Amino acid sequence: MTPLLSATDIVVQAAGQMLVHPATLVLHPGRPLTILGETGSGKSLLAQALIGTLPQGLTARGRVTIGDRVLDAADPASFRPLWGRTLGVLPQEPWLSLDPLMPARDQVAEGHALVRGLSRVQARTAAVRDLDGLGLGRAGGLRPDQLSGGMAQRAAFAAARAGGARIIIADEPTKGLDAHRRDEICALLLKGAADGGGLLTITHDLALARALGGDLMVVRQGRVVEQGPTAQVLAAPDSDYTRALIAADPASWPRQAPRPAQGAPVLRAEVLSAARGGRVLFRDLDLSVHLGEVLGITGPSGCGKSTLGDTLLGLAWAEAGRVQRAQGIAPVRFQKLYQDPPSAFPRAVTLGRALDDLVALHRLDGARIAPLLDRMRLSPGLLTRRPDAVSGGELQRLALLRVLLLDPVFLFADEPTSRLDLITQAQVTRLMIDIAHQAGMALLIVSHDAHLIARSCDRVIALDGPLAQAA
Structure with a gap:
C-alpha cells in the first residue's frame, strides 16, 4: 500500500535548541495515525x-x-500549493483560524467557492449542509465570538473540510467538547479515512485515541518514546510514561470529601436567567459561592456553562435576576481564566512582556513569577516567545499564572485543563484546588469532563436545558 504521507528524520529547532528530535512516520490511506503526548x-x-x-x-x-512530491521541511513555501486541496488543517485554536468578522456559514462557503470552485449558491448550500451535519444549523449566521468553544471547533472543522483535501491534520480536534460531540467529530474524522483518506491527529484525549484506532505515536519532551498499533500500545504500554498517562485519567482520581461552606458568600446569584440566540440556557437559578469553595459546572457543549460564569462576573447580561458580590473587594480580584487563552493574550508582544505589563499596571510583586513557573512545570525560556510560539497547554498554564498574580477571591476557570495532557491536567487541577483552599479563593470550574468535576468539586451544577440541577 502506497503511503499518502511519509516523513523521515523531522527535526524542529528554535535558536539552536532542538524542540523535536529526529522523528519518522508513515500515514497510510484509511488508517489513522494519532500522536499522543504531554503538553509542550x-x-x-x-x-x-x-x-x-x-x-x-x-x-x-x-x-x-x-x-509523488518530495518536499524539504526546511522550505515551508514548498508546501503552500498543497494547502486546502491536498492538506486540510483543523487547528488547535479555532478562534485563530476563523475570521472574527465573518459568520460561520460564510467561512465554510468560502472554502467551497475558492478551493473547490463551486458557484456562490452551490457553496452556500454546501456550507449549510456541512454545518447542519455538525449540529450548527441554527448558528450559521453567528460570528466566532458568538459561538461557544465547542461550537467554534466544529465550525473550524467544517471549514477545514470544505476544500476537499484528502489528508486532514487535526490538532486537538475534540478539546472543549463533551463526550457526545467528541464522538461526532471522531465519526466524521473516521469517515474521511474510511474513504481512503489520510488522518493525522494530535491529541491528549485517550478516549479519542482509542476510538480512532489505527496507529499511535507517544511523544515526550520532543522524542518518540513508543509507537505501534493503538490498541496494542494502550493495552500493554512499554514505556513508564505511557503507563502514567493512562493512569492519570480523571475517572481514576480519588473522590474528594466536600468541604462545608463557611462564612458569608463572596458572590451570590438570585433567580438568574440567560438566553443566547433566542434560546433559553438556564432559568431561575439560585447559587452562592463561598471563599475556599470549589464549585463545578458541567453539561453538554452550548448549554450555557460559559455564559453562566460570564454573567456572574458581569461579562454577559442576564435576562433576569441579579448577581451580588461581596462589598469592599476590588473588582480586579474577580477573575476569569479563559477557555481559549489566545483570545486573552496580546499577539504582538512576548509572554514575558505581557506579564511585566500586568505587574507594572497593578503594582504587583514580579518576584512571584519564577516560583509559579516552576510550580506549573513551565520553562522560563517560554517568556521570550510570543503566544503563537508555544503550545496551547503551555499558554493555558501561563494564563493561570497571570491570573494568580492578582490574588483573586473568585476565579471562574472556563475549561481550564482542556489543552493539557492527563498528567499535567491532574497537576494543574490539584494546584488550583490547593490555592482555593489555602488562600481562601472561591473557584468555579467549568468542564465537559464529568469525572473531573465529580472528583474535584465540593458542589456541582449540571446544566442541560433551562433547568439547572445542583448536587
Missing part, C-alpha cells in the same frame, strides 16, 4: 513541520513525501 512535548510542532506551518522563529529539517 512537541507533538503539534512535529505536525506543523510536516505541512510547512511552523511559527516564525522555528525551523525544521527532514524530508516529507506527499504522493
